[in-house]
Amino acid sequence: MDSKPSSEGNENSGRTAPCQRAGATCDNFLFIHSFNYLDRTPENLLRPWIEPLERLHARRNDAAQLGVSTRRRLSSALMYPVILHLGPLTIYSYGLMMALGFLTAGYFTGKELDRKGFDGELASSIVFWGAVGGLVGSRVLAIFEDWDQFIADPIHGIFTGAGFVWYGGLIGGFLAVSAMILRSGLPWLATVDCIAPALSLGHGIGRIGCQLAGDGDWGTETTVPWGMAYPNAIVGWNYPPGVRVHPTPLYEFAAYSAIFLFLWSIRKRPMPDGTLFWLYLILGGAARFVIEGVRINPVVVAGLSQAQLISIGLIAIGAWRLAAAPPLASTYAASASGPKR
Numbered sequence: 001m002d003s004k005p006s007s008e009g010n011e012n013s014g015r016t017a018p019c020q021r022a023g024a025t026c027d028n029f030l031f032i033h034s035f036n037y038l039d040r041t042p043e044n045l046l047r048p049w050i051e052p053l054e055r056l057h058a059r060r061n062d063a064a065q066l067g068v069s070t071r072r073r074l075s076s077a078l079m080y081p082v083i084l085h086l087g088p089l090t091i092y093s094y095g096l097m098m099a100l101g102f103l104t105a106g107y108f109t110g111k112e113l114d115r116k117g118f119d120g121e122l123a124s125s126i127v128f129w130g131a132v133g134g135l136v137g138s139r140v141l142a143i144f145e146d147w148d149q150f151i152a153d154p155i156h157g158i159f160t161g162a163g164f165v166w167y168g169g170l171i172g173g174f175l176a177v178s179a180m181i182l183r184s185g186l187p188w189l190a191t192v193d194c195i196a197p198a199l200s201l202g203h204g205i206g207r208i209g210c211q212l213a214g215d216g217d218w219g220t221e222t223t224v225p226w227g228m229a230y231p232n233a234i235v236g237w238n239y240p241p242g243v244r245v246h247p248t249p250l251y252e253f254a255a256y257s258a259i260f261l262f263l264w265s266i267r268k269r270p271m272p273d274g275t276l277f278w279l280y281l282i283l284g285g286a287a288r289f290v291i292e293g294v295r296i297n298p299v300v301v302a303g304l305s306q307a308q309l310i311s312i313g314l315i316a317i318g319a320w321r322l323a324a325a326p327p328l329a330s331t332y333a334a335s336a337s338g339p340k341r
Contacts, residue, residue: 081213081234094234097209102127105195105202112194112267122184126195129180130173137172141165167310189274196280197263203284204256211249219246219294246294255287272325281318285311 084091110123142165181191210217214233221227227244230237239245262283263276289311297305304312 079212079214079230079232081232093212094209094215097212098206101202101205101209102131104205105130105198108198108201108264109195112198113191116190116194118186118191118194122186125180125184126177126191129176133176134169134173137175138165138169140172141168167307187273189272189277193267193273193276196276197260197267200256200263200280200284201260204253204260207249207252207256211247211253216296217249218296219248219251219291220296222246222294248291248295251291251294252287255291256284259283259287274321275325278318278321278325281314282322285314285318289315 080093082090083093083096106123106127109126110120113123114120177195178188181188207217214230214235214237216233216235218228218230218233221239221243222245224244224246226247228247229239229244259280263280267276289308292305292308292311295305295307297307300306300309
């Protein structure tokens with residue numbers, strides 16, 4: 001005989017089930033609550049504040065990588081040793097900018113010769129002899145700077161397309177152009193005044209050629225934001241990846257362009273003949289002396305490089321000649337009766 005549960009048992013069963021379910025719910029709540037509490041480690045408690053800082057740090061790292069990448073692209077963009085290949089003919093950026101510098105200097109020299117009443121066509125002869133004398137002078141000084149290599153291979157030392165020294169070119173060009181001026185019967189001081197502003201601009205343009213070619217004119221290692229690398233330099237880049245140096249050719253371009261603008265702006269003022277040229281020696285020498293402080297040229301004496309010693313000499317000559325210039329009153333009289341227009 002099957003027994004049936006009593007009504008009391010049913011009642012107890014009906015009463016205990018909800019309690020059991022309620023107890024299970026309470027146990028689950030306490031378990032979950034306890035788990036959440038135990039999970040509140042210092043790292044997790046600070047997570048809402050740590051995550052934004054981590055994202056900020058990641059963005060800064062991305063920005064730093066972008067900056068490095070940008071500087072690398074800038075270095076590459078400012079270096080083109082070879083401009084163009086036309087069959088057997090190769091056009092180098094250094095030679096192209098040198099030619100552009102000579103042409104620009106000739107243009108502005110011709111304008112000044114015309115303004116002062118001289119024959120502006122003589123500018124082409126001035127540029128030609130300046131180029132010949134400059135190339136010879138710069139090569140001679142480069143040979144003396146690297147005498148051992150010249151002795152080892154004289155032919156290569158004479159005819160190589162690299163290794164020009166600016167001050168050698170300035171001295172050689174000065175001698176050749178001075179001979180041409182005297183032979184043409186032009187007044188020397190008035191003529192070199194016509195040349196001085198253009199010479200500074202032509203020099204600056206030539207430094208762009210140094211930058212494009214990477215001919216070893218860069219400066220010392222640096223961490224400044226505009227520091228550059230020259231991995232495609234024609235003379236070889238021996239620094240490890242990540243090293244940046246001062247782009248001194250760009251410094252010189254900026255300095256000599258500023259000197260040109262200054263000399264060009266004051267050229268029409270009454271002043272003794274030769275003033276612009278003496279100012280060029282002072283300003284150009286001072287600019288080179290300062291920039292030479294971050295270049296890699298070897299020290300010769302008293303902590304100074306060869307270029308700095310020559311710069312001091314040019315500054316001294318310019319200052320001496322300016323101090324010996326005639327009084328301004330006589331200059332006004334001469335300018336009033338001169339052929340300038």
